[in-house]
Amino acid sequence: MLRRLIDTRMGLFLAVLFVVTVAVPVGNLVMAGQPVPSYVVALLGKYMTYALLAVALDLVWGYCGILSLGHGAFFALGGYAMGMHLMREIGTRGVYGDPVLPDFMVFLNWEELPWFWLGFDSFWFAMAMVMLVPGALAFVFGWFAFRSRVTGVYLSIITQAMTYALMLAFFRNEMGFGGNNGLTDFKDILGYDLQADQTRAGLFVAAAIALAAGLLVARYITTSKLGKVLVAVRDAESRTRFLGYRVEGFKLFVFVVSAMMAGIAGAIYTPLVGIINPGEFSPANSIEIVIWVALGGRGTLVGAAIGAIIVALSRTLLTSWFPELWLFVLGGMFILVTLVLPHGVLGAVEQGLRKFRRRRPLVEN
Amino acid sequence: MPPSPGWRGADRFQGTASYMQKNQQAKERSRQGSAVIARAIPLAWLATVFLFAAAMLLALAPAWSQAGKFEDLVNALPEGSYSDRAGVVGAIAATGDARALGVLQSLTEGQLFKQKAGGRIVALSASGDPARMIDAITGEDLGPYSKSAVKKIKVNNGLRREIRTAIGVLSLTSADPQARLKAAEAAFASGDPAQLEALDTAMSAESDREVATALAEARAVAILNTDAPVSDKLKAIEVLAMRGDRDAQGILMPLRDDADLSGPVREALEEIEQRQMLWGLAQNVWYGLSLGSVLLLAAIGLAITFGVMGVINMAHGELVMLGAYTTFAVQEAIRTAAPALFDWSLLIAAPLAFVVAGGVGIAIERGVVRHLYGRPLETLLATWGISLMLQQAVRSIFGPNNREVGNPGWMSGAFEIGAMTVTWNRLWILVFALLVFAGLLTLLKRTAMGLQMRAVTQNRPMAAEMGINTGRVDALTFGLGAGIGGLAGVALSQIDNVSPNLGQSYIVDSFMVVVFGGAGNLWGALAGAFTLGVANKFLEPFAGAVLAKILVLVFIILFIQKRPRGLFALRGRAVEA
Numbered sequence: 001m002l003r004r005l006i007d008t009r010m011g012l013f014l015a016v017l018f019v020v021t022v023a024v025p026v027g028n029l030v031m032a033g034q035p036v037p038s039y040v041v042a043l044l045g046k047y048m049t050y051a052l053l054a055v056a057l058d059l060v061w062g063y064c065g066i067l068s069l070g071h072g073a074f075f076a077l078g079g080y081a082m083g084m085h086l087m088r089e090i091g092t093r094g095v096y097g098d099p100v101l102p103d104f105m106v107f108l109n110w111e112e113l114p115w116f117w118l119g120f121d122s123f124w125f126a127m128a129m130v131m132l133v134p135g136a137l138a139f140v141f142g143w144f145a146f147r148s149r150v151t152g153v154y155l156s157i158i159t160q161a162m163t164y165a166l167m168l169a170f171f172r173n174e175m176g177f178g179g180n181n182g183l184t185d186f187k188d189i190l191g192y193d194l195q196a197d198q199t200r201a202g203l204f205v206a207a208a209i210a211l212a213a214g215l216l217v218a219r220y221i222t223t224s225k226l227g228k229v230l231v232a233v234r235d236a237e238s239r240t241r242f243l244g245y246r247v248e249g250f251k252l253f254v255f256v257v258s259a260m261m262a263g264i265a266g267a268i269y270t271p272l273v274g275i276i277n278p279g280e281f282s283p284a285n286s287i288e289i290v291i292w293v294a295l296g297g298r299g300t301l302v303g304a305a306i307g308a309i310i311v312a313l314s315r316t317l318l319t320s321w322f323p324e325l326w327l328f329v330l331g332g333m334f335i336l337v338t339l340v341l342p343h344g345v346l347g348a349v350e351q352g353l354r355k356f357r358r359r360r361p362l363v364e365n
Numbered sequence: 366m367p368p369s370p371g372w373r374g375a376d377r378f379q380g381t382a383s384y385m386q387k388n389q390q391a392k393e394r395s396r397q398g399s400a401v402i403a404r405a406i407p408l409a410w411l412a413t414v415f416l417f418a419a420a421m422l423l424a425l426a427p428a429w430s431q432a433g434k435f436e437d438l439v440n441a442l443p444e445g446s447y448s449d450r451a452g453v454v455g456a457i458a459a460t461g462d463a464r465a466l467g468v469l470q471s472l473t474e475g476q477l478f479k480q481k482a483g484g485r486i487v488a489l490s491a492s493g494d495p496a497r498m499i500d501a502i503t504g505e506d507l508g509p510y511s512k513s514a515v516k517k518i519k520v521n522n523g524l525r526r527e528i529r530t531a532i533g534v535l536s537l538t539s540a541d542p543q544a545r546l547k548a549a550e551a552a553f554a555s556g557d558p559a560q561l562e563a564l565d566t567a568m569s570a571e572s573d574r575e576v577a578t579a580l581a582e583a584r585a586v587a588i589l590n591t592d593a594p595v596s597d598k599l600k601a602i603e604v605l606a607m608r609g610d611r612d613a614q615g616i617l618m619p620l621r622d623d624a625d626l627s628g629p630v631r632e633a634l635e636e637i638e639q640r641q642m643l644w645g646l647a648q649n650v651w652y653g654l655s656l657g658s659v660l661l662l663a664a665i666g667l668a669i670t671f672g673v674m675g676v677i678n679m680a681h682g683e684l685v686m687l688g689a690y691t692t693f694a695v696q697e698a699i700r701t702a703a704p705a706l707f708d709w710s711l712l713i714a715a716p717l718a719f720v721v722a723g724g725v726g727i728a729i730e731r732g733v734v735r736h737l738y739g740r741p742l743e744t745l746l747a748t749w750g751i752s753l754m755l756q757q758a759v760r761s762i763f764g765p766n767n768r769e770v771g772n773p774g775w776m777s778g779a780f781e782i783g784a785m786t787v788t789w790n791r792l793w794i795l796v797f798a799l800l801v802f803a804g805l806l807t808l809l810k811r812t813a814m815g816l817q818m819r820a821v822t823q824n825r826p827m828a829a830e831m832g833i834n835t836g837r838v839d840a841l842t843f844g845l846g847a848g849i850g851g852l853a854g855v856a857l858s859q860i861d862n863v864s865p866n867l868g869q870s871y872i873v874d875s876f877m878v879v880v881f882g883g884a885g886n887l888w889g890a891l892a893g894a895f896t897l898g899v900a901n902k903f904l905e906p907f908a909g910a911v912l913a914k915i916l917v918l919v920f921i922i923l924f925i926q927k928r929p930r931g932l933f934a935l936r937g938r939a940v941e942a
Contacts, residue, residue, distance in 0.1 A: 067742045141922075148926040153677050153741050157876050158922050164873045165918040168911050283873060287679075287749050294746060327757035334750020338743040339736055 005219050009346070013302045014212055020044070021208040025201040038197050041204050042272050047312045048207035049269040052214045054292040054308035055301055056261035059218045061290070062299030063227065064254050065234035067152075070159030071262050072286035073166050074134035078263025079276040080170075081133055083183035084117060085126030086194075086271060090187050103185070104178045114176045123190060130267040131260040138259030139252065146248035146255075151237065160283045167281035182277025189271050200272070207268045211305065214261050218301050221257065230254055291330070294337045297344025306346060435462040436502050439486050442472065443479045443518045450520075451527040458531035458563075466535045468501050473528040477501060478515035487515060534560055537567035542576055549579035556586040556616065582608050586616055595625045602626065606633035609640040610784050644784035649902050655791040657898025658798035661891060662856055663871045664878035665802060666849035668890040671879055673822045673842045676734055677745040680752035681875065682868025683759075684726060684847045688718035688854020689863045690759060693768045708773040711855060718851035725755075726847020730840045738839075752868065760865040770858040794856045801852055806887055808845075818842055877921050883931025892932055897921075 006014065024044060027036030053075050060066040087102040096106040100113055119125040141162060145155055173179035192199040221227050229250050232240040241247045270276045279285075288311070296307020311333070318326045341348050438457045442450060454472070457465050471477040471488040478487050478498070486501040489510060496510040520528070533555070536548030545567070552560050564584045571577045585601035593601075602620075605613040614637050620630045667681045678684075695714040699706050706713070729751055737744045772790055779788040809815035820828040821838050829835050854867070861867060874897075882893025897917055904913035925931075 067745075144923070144926045148929055150925055150929045153671075153675075153745060154880060154925060154929060156742065156745065157677075157880050158925050160873060161877060161918045161922055165915045165922075168915050168918075172911055284869070287746075290746060291750075324757070324761055327753045327760075331750040331753035331757070334753070335733055335747050338740075338747040338750075339733065342743075 004223050005216055009300070009302045009350075010215065010219060013305065014215070017208055017212055021205055024204060028201055029197060038200060041197070041200050043316065045200070045204035045207045045272045046269060047309045048204070048211045049265040049272065050292065050308040050312050051305035052207070052211045052265040052268075053262050053289055054296065054304040055211070055214050055218055056258040056265065057289050058293045058296075058298065058301055058304035059221065059261070060255055060258045061293060062301070062304070063222050063234060064230045064251055065237070066251060066255060067156045067290065068159045068255075068258075069156045069283065069286050069290065070163040071258070071289050072283075073163035073281055074138060074259040074262035075266040075269070075289075076166070076170075076276065076278075076280035077134045077137065078130045078266030079270040079280060080177060080183065080266075081120075081126055081129040081263070082267035082270040083186070083276040084120040084129075084177075085123060086186040086189060087183050088117075088121040089189065090185065093187055094185070102178070102183075104173075104181065105176070108173060110176075117176065127267070130263050134259040134263035134266075135256050138256045142252045142255040143248075146251045149248075160286065163281050163286050164283050167278050167283075170278035170281060178277075180278060182275055182279075183270075184275040184277075186271060186274060194271055194274065203268060203272050207272070210264055210268055214264070215301055215305065217257075217261070221254065222301070226250065226253075288330070291334050291337065293344075295333055295341070295344055297346035300344065300346050303344050303346030307344060310345070435460045435465065439468055439502055440484075442477070442486060443516070447521050447524050451524055454524065454527050454531050455559075458534045464502065464504075466532065466539075469528050469532050469535070471501065472518060472520060473525055473532070475517060475520065477518045479518060480507070480515050482514070486518075530555065530557060530559070534563040537563055537580070538570070542573045545571070545573070545576045546579055549576055549583050552583035553579065553586055553612070556583075556590050558587045558591045561587045561591070582613075589616065589620065598626060599629055602629050602633050606636050609637045611641070613637055614641070641784065647783075648785045649906070650899060651785060651787060653899030653902035654895060655795060655898070656902060657895035658791075658795040659857065659860070660874055660878050660898055661798045661894035662794070662801065662853035663850070664875035664882075664894055665805065665887065665890050666846035666853065667875050668846075668879045668882065668887065669805070669849070670843055670846035672886060673818055674734075674738075674839055675741055676738075676843070677741060677748065678729075678734075678843075678846065679745055679749040679872065680729060680755060680868075681748075681846070681850050682870075682872035683752045683755040684722040684850035684868070685854040685857060685871060686759060686863075686865065686868040687722045687725060687755070688851030689770070689858040689861075689867055690763060690768070690854070691718040691721045691851065692855045692858040693763070693770050693863055696771060707771070708775065710771075711773060711776070711859075715852055715855050718855045719848040720851075722851025722854065723844040723848030726850070727840050727844040729847070730843035734843065735836070735839070752872075756865045756868070763865070765865060767862040767864045770863050772859055776859055790859045794859065797852075797856050801849060802887065802891060805849065809887065814838075814841065877918065880925060880931055881921050883928075883933035886931075886933040889931055889933035 024036055024041055028034060028038060028041050053071065056074075057068060057071045060068055090102065092099050094103040094106075096103055098106050101110060105113070120129070141159075145158065150158065169175055170177050170182075171180050177183065186194050188194050189199065189203075192202070194200075222230065229240065229245055232243075232245070233247050233250055237247055266276075266280075289308075292308035292311050293304040294307070295311060296305065297303025311330070314329065315326060318329055337344065343351070435457065438453055438460065441453050442457075444450075445453075454469065457469065468477065468486075468488065476489040478489075479485070480487055480498075485507070487498040487507055488501045490497045490499045490506075498507040498510050498515070499505065500507055533548050533551045536544050537552070539545050539548065549564075549567075552564060561584065564580055564587065568577065568580045568584065571580055581604055585604035588597055588601040589605075602617065605617055614634065617630050617634050617637070620626050621634065623630065663682075663685055666684070667678060670676050670678045670681075692711065692714040695717060696707070696710045699710050699713070729748070733747050733751065734744055737747060776790040776793055779786050781787070807815075809818060817828070817833045817838050818841075820831065820833055821835050821842075825835060828838075857867065857871075861870075878890060878893040878897060881897060882889030882891070900920070901913050901917050904916055907913075908916060
């Protein structure tokens, strides 16, 4: 079982992830002089959630051929579910001091909590919603789309329409999600102060664990028999159908699982960043997720995570060093990866390694 | 409409009190104002007589009421209290003298003075720097303006209001029909019965039909504000029902419960309501068509590349943006080099935008897209990358802010059809979109190149076997689609902000049009664009702009379930690819 899940690249990645997960909090909290500043902890935590999001997309795109341009929507929905809980946690410490209503509702003169906010004062209810809401949306959307065999670019475009429509909806104040300011000014999570280094380190570890778990779940699915059917669907959908498989069921399953993973990523992202707003739904964000996966290596899981981290890291560095250049670099990545690196960075590295080994056949692995 | 007898003379102000109670405050105020005039006129006359009795022979007194009336009234302007002067202003207007307008305008602008030595009334001349003084009555030049030599004739807000009304009455007889129309509309808005006489005079002399209608409507409102006989008021209500807009509705509303008029007023209101609804419908259809034409322009180029090559060009929005910036550049060049050509700027910019965007499109096809045929999803990503780079390039060159693109004369302004306003720029864009569509259709159906394009769309390998250079057709098709995006940019520059984000705001919408209409089908794009445009504008009044858009998106998502290949699905082998 373990051997099936953990091959060389997965093992290597998890080992590195483990070392980082231990080293960063230690460097931040324990060691004298704080060699790892607090903002770096939050930043790395954010990268981890991006990586998990990329793994989720790789699961549907890399293994099932569903190019979703709306995965940002699932991520944002998870984030909003978490944000709603954090808003309720603020309690009387808000600007208006209302024990039940979040500040923006008081500001809009709302009398009572809308029904869809009920229950979010419970952490576990919120955690359930983090997975259920994106999952339910994916289920309904996928059920309609896959059943009527909307595929290829058409599917991509309607997923884009989905996230675009959600963005417009969440921008509306009347929706009850804080309008274009989104949800912010969180105070604490489960009683721990969000500004404290310890909490931040805890969230970082949670992100790392979620990433590892996500990778393993995805790996479990893709290496199972079901995973083989998924790949068959990706490569020859009609043929798989003719062989007697209910293609839409398989697609729906993997789409919903992926949406839930994206939701979890969003839920950890929100407290780390301290805000969730409708901008997360923007179609551009969702398309960027695709480039993370493509850059790292489509259909490799680990590659997707690496791709997300590479892009996020270069964004952080470039936007502070040469803000003008960033979009050129990002755009260039899109073009180069599709033209030159069809298997992504991971694919290229492994191919290079294989060539290297073939040249020296005496060295066995 | 003939002026009704019994409506002339000072007795028309009797009984206004009963109206004052009925009408809203605003009207009350104007009524009070006119009552002031009525009271003040005799006072002013007295004052005039008193002040100039010393200067004039008493024997001449009957004569000045005829010949010297205007001059004496003007000379009386600095005297007396504000309410006295209000009466004088009304009297000046009533003389109908050609100079009256100028004097009143100077007065309201605070540019009318009394000379300390000699007591002549002087105004500042409109031209000349430093300002010169001219005699307000004779127009004689009295040398440069000096502050110490004159005393300003002061006005307060109440007086200004009187002057405005007086100017309105005077403008009713202006030689310029536009000015008369404006005056008639102002009279309509004020509804002041004091204007009745002036309106009647103006109507009997009016030859322009539009102005005559406006005058009749203004007169109807004025009549409703008096205690004229019911038969006159009924006629007035009819006139207002014919007008049938919101203003007429607002005037009739308070009369709904009037004992004598309630029946006809209710009928008229109903009629107006119905007409308003029809015009509202027409206006919505027009807005929808206008939005549809914009969508069509933005989407049609996309439809070609998507249909013929199965390629999703995510950079299409940026090609539109390039077209808009080309327009900006052309206008800048014209502004500096040949300002006279400004009205032609769009016609010059259109072919340039086509060439610029088309050129970039061909470069994209040759450089990137060509290597990705058969991999539509990768093409989507690569073109998205190109779109990011184009955005940043334009931002680096032109700056991140909105750029000002002017409307040529023939594209600015609006005209009215009934209760519907149509702006010229929207109308021209609709015409332009239809022209582009027709041109494209001709190109595809009537030319050799179009034949080749269609052949490649339907069956690429077969077309290649028949000797068509599919690579060349691909490049030209992509260039054509891109060039049309550039043309769309020229049109959009007229109604939208020209900024590096211009393309982004249209990309999702234009995809929706293509997906809804069915890829690769021009008629599909046409039907899709106009359906979505009209649907959007019809939902807006009920749901608000944002929710309407969301509803349309949801509708498209559901529609795709029913017809996964769009409204006009393409048949042929290309579909299976």
